[in-house]
Amino acid sequence: MIMEDARSLAAGTSVVVEGAQVTPGMAGVAENAVWLMPSREEQLARLEHRHPDGVHKDYVWGWELVRSQLEGTPANVVVVDGQTVEQTIMAVEQKFGATLGSCPAARTTHERRSLIRISNRQLAEQVTERLHMGRNQDHGGKAVGVFDCECAQASCTEVVELAVEQLPAALAQEPPSIVAPEHSNPT
Template sequence: MSERGESAVPSGNRPPGPCPPAVWIGGPPGAGKSTLARALAHRRGLRLYQSDTLTWEHRDRALAAGHRAATRWEALSPGERWSGPPAGLLAMSLHQERGAMIADDVRALGRGPLTVVEGTPVTPDTVPDPARAVWLMPSPELQRRRLAERGLPAGVHELYTLLLADLDARITAHGVADRVITVTPEATPAATLATAEALLAGPLAEGPAARTPLERQALRRAANEAVAAQYRAYLARPWTTGDPATVPVTFTCECADPACTAGVTAPLGTFPPADGAPLRRH
């Protein structure tokens, strides 16, 4: 049983053996995790695991396991989901349960380059070794400003604030403040990347990494396939609207340039390209 009295959510992916080589990036929404993870993966030819692309797969695992909070969330209307008390918002987010599922997903990965694992549920409780992890922590004021720029509903904004406080408490409890990168209004993505590379220098040096342009393109295609699968899983739910053929989706440029983190926006129905060519911004 979990600390909320829920039965554990099985991942269906619990192979024996050690975790494949990975580095871990956590932080609350609005901290810049996705930007950092993409830049790090592209710069070094690494595999990218973004937990947001598994949101609906993880929710389906929880539903299959009879998780009460997951079942309740699906039964509520979109408005009702974000109008409950803070404890209910946090429980229905599956924040704790998804952290365990992410760890299971990483253990289930096949052979390949070192993986950059990124997501809000990546907490000190999740990672196998804090020396292989960093957490981006904005000040509450900076997070509020960034979330306000997104125009989020009040309930979503409240949940994201709760996730910041929850992570801060877990970092303190585990004594891993030395693995925190403080995000300030003046911080640039390049500076954050340099700090993360310094903190993760050991595991990054171990690799392995993609070496050829074709290997790098294959990694970016795999990341884009995960994004497409996430959108399709969302649009398949009975309470959503949108045409899977025409909804615009921003993918990652699939060129092999280590410095390129550009996005390519295209209708979901056109991915992957029929001719198999890589998506390119330029």
């Protein structure tokens, strides 16, 4: 699904893909790609922090797959252990240099919120699709998705967990309807 989305974009469109859903074997290793990779220890620590009731083995398998496909390639890899979001952004900006200056960007809260809503709609489709395939039942038998906070503040890195049953109502409202509790009044 992600590769279909990426392939449907116009040539020259800038795309950031995070996670193990798109592997180097699928996307290729080229100058226009940078891979954000934690060490295995960092990956496990992050997963244990996000999922204290148990780390889902598919996440670790995905990390191992991406890492193995990057070995021995000229891939642009940024090791993200201990880095802040700002440090990671700076490292990516350094890798892409002048290319970023010609790319469209969401500079206002409204523009960021619109992009986050598009992303959250796509995530909702993925969660629903996994549910129909009999997956995504890791939270006590409930299908839950993880979504980006729609407060759209440039420094926000919060995520919001929603049950599949909550998605239609949340997405029917104008953004920001999916917000972290500490951002409940984002305007």
